[in-house]
Amino acid sequence: MFERTNISTLFHRYFEISVWVSALVLLALMSPVETHYSLCPLKAAGFDFCPGCGLGHSISWLFHGDLKSSIYAHPLGIFAVIILGYRVISLISKLRE
Helix, strand or coil: CCCCCCHHHHHHHHHHHHHHHHHHHHHHHCCCCCCCCCCCHHHHCCCCCCHHHHHHHHHHHHHCCCHHHHHHHCCCHHHHHHHHHHHHHHHHHHHHC
């Protein structure tokens, strides 16, 4: 018979996967060249440098195929994509169990 699951169970099961996949897809679609609206508190305070924004731009450059700009924006961008990809794959494999 079909097992009934409530919203709380679905939320806990799929929340982290949906956050990481959504973040990676949005960074892949983001144009790293253009300026854009940001929710970054450091940029709002007037600082030019933000390691989080640099990491996001690095990942976006990586998805656009520009390895040199990716490393220049943040040297850990490639490592972040590997870690997040591994996390998404491990969460999906847990769902299959």
